Amino acid sequence: MGSGSADVSAFSRAANAIELRKAIRIIAGLVFLAMVFFAGRKFDRIKYLISLQTRAAELDALPPKFRAISVEELIQTGLAAEKRGDWRDAVERLIAAKRKNLGLPGAPPITTGV
Numbered sequence: 127m128g129s130g131s132a133d134v135s136a137f138s139r140a141a142n143a144i145e146l147r148k149a150i151r152i153i154a155g156l157v158f159l160a161m162v163f164f165a166g167r168k169f170d171r172i173k174y175l176i177s178l179q180t181r182a183a184e185l186d187a188l189p190p191k192f193r194a195i196s197v198e199e200l201i202q203t204g205l206a207a208e209k210r211g212d213w214r215d216a217v218e219r220l221i222a223a224k225r226k227n228l229g230l231p232g233a234p235p236i237t238t239g240v
Contacts, residue, residue: 192222202224 192200205218 192219195222197223197227 200219200223204216207216
């Protein structure tokens with residue numbers, strides 16, 4: 127009779143070990159996903175900082191009248207110019223906004239013949 131209970135306890139310990147391994151794998155997977163997300167966010171930030179430094183010359187090439195205007199204001203005034211039919215001013219303002227903020231949706235960033 128004693129050997130039967132020893133087999134059951136050994137089986138139960140093995141089952142507990144398997145469940146523990148499964149739990150550890152799930153936790154490790156979640157930690158890995160969190161680390162990948164964190165690294166991806168850091169990569170985006172590093173990429174943004176590098177692009178800021180490489181875009182300095184391009185930002186200096188903006189017309190002087192748009193340098194002190196924020197991106198939001200450029201977009202608002204560009205859309206207003208489009209509504210009133212002043213297409214040239216609208217295009218200039220929207221392109222200047224795109225050059226200042228590459229994250230804006232729409233056309234790809236304008237390169238300056240480099």
